[in-house]
Amino acid sequence: MRKPVLAGLLAAATLVPAWATPPLPEWRESDGYLIGVVVQYQGQTYRALQSHTAQKGANWNPASTPALWQLHHGPVQRCAPWQAGYSYALGDQIRFEGDYYRARQAHTAHKGTEWQPPRVPALWQPIQQCEPVTPVPGNTDTINGIQVPPDPGAAGRKTLAGIDADNDGVRDDVQRFLAQEVGQHPARFKYAMEMARITQLEILSASGNDREKARALFNKGTLPSKCFSDTFSNSIEDYEWLLKYWKKIDALHSNTPERMAAYRKGDELIGGMMFHFPIRYQCD
Template sequence: MHRTAIPLLTACLLTPLAWATPPLPEWRESDGYLIGVVVQYQGQTYRALQSHTAQKGANWNPASTPALWQLHHGPVQRCAPWQAGYSYALGDQIRFEGDYYRARQAHTAHKGTEWQPPRVPALWQPIQQCEAVTPIPPGNTDTINGIKVPPDPGAAGRKTLAGIDADHDGVRDDVQRFLAQEVGQHPARFKYAMESARITQQEILAASGNDREKARDLFKQGDMPSSCFERTYGPTKEYEWRLKFHKKLSALHSNTPERMAANKKGDELIGGMMFRSPLRYQCD
């Protein structure tokens, strides 16, 4: 699954292996936030209802912008009842009328939309039961370039196709650490790389399931964060460094035989695909 800009990374777990409650970041003006991100502000916890950038001087802090932020009273309980009006993060598990589901993507179940899990398979994946989870003690994190990241998963992160996403942010832990190290000094660059990572893992998992339609849809979705990432550089700025960076990423998201095979299969699934890309993306 190769694009002309950044080769996409590995993350967005549809089958989380662990759950953690790492220290939450403080909300900061001028930072970019993706839907579902949880932050602290004035001692309260908030979850982003939509992706946005907290424009400097706009006073878009969580307490003042209910259209952007929802007051959050703790983590979603594993397989708690589905609730209209609630904002769900990728991987959240719920129960609805005796069945169980896992969120395929972050979203808000707006009241009146009738987005109950059985009605929106694009948002909810049926599962047999809630998965057992092993919490990681709070504070068991490292800091790289000012970004709190999970501990190095080591060999355990290579045992499955999905790997380990201990902080449940949708990005494989070893990929997240790599990105924090390589581009963490640049907030926008890091944000777009992380979003690409989420989409790429979904591509890998779709490829392993031989889901051509899903693989092609994800490939289209990945074009925007990939292109926006590249636009954080000038046309020829740091060209040699970027080439090395892309090579490292390619090696990272294909670092096991299973992942390499899934990436190869993904290329086959999108082979012959044609689509029109917008001439201009609205990057932050």
């Protein structure tokens, strides 16, 4: 129910050697956190269970809010940024401009060779993410390398909730659409799925006429929306693509009269409200 504004150019990230583990960020009040983000707090490691903004004065620190944060035990698996000039071993996993890759062969990314992962498919294989993906139970299809539930067809339009065979909070037809549209870009797919989960909750809860719940869901959705937009440039091509994308995803979310009514009701509930937007936010 939100149309994120196309974000500005990505700030240049500080690169570290592939063998060095970047320090985990410390939790900070007023920051925004996307689901899955890992932080340090009072010497402990926590993973965000929900996308949220740590509202100033609310005392939503990880130790005090088990609904928002889970104590994380064991190593944090994540990719280091790709770095020119470093040597990579077979199987090394890295991230580059929001995408993830695994080394197909050992090599040194000599400076000046422009061996960035997207340019040298002989050296780097695109992967969905560093952490292992949980397989979808039952019959599945594969779209852009992503396992998705089968097409629900007409059965998926019989109820407001539709069919969610893998219980990930996203209707199967929406999940398949996202895999097709943005599945080649792992970060975009991740953020698009989080937005879809929140939109589904907005649709399902609209009949309750709970304006505060509607406000909370809208606030929660600002983070994945910003992160999704940050994966695009300021080019005219990206802007035009996004306009078409928002029209298609809106139409899919509201593809039955019942869903359309709930979709509009959700927009009505948040009309005239004030919202909290994080000054800083972490996109994992």
